[in-house]
Amino acid sequence: MNETLIPTDGGTLVVSHSITLGDIITIILLTCILFVMIYNNFTRRF
DSSP: OEEEEEEETTEEEEEEEOOOHHHHHHHHHHHHHHHHHHHHHHHHHO
16 A cells, blocks of 8 residues: 655645556446447447
């Protein structure tokens, strides 16, 4: 897990960067839906 430290006047902010399995599944589903929509638009034109 990656962490970014941001120094501020009140202290240091720690921002954690992590990708979960749910994030990966959501990204894959959204890209599949996008490709299907683009494919349908192209098949209607030709």
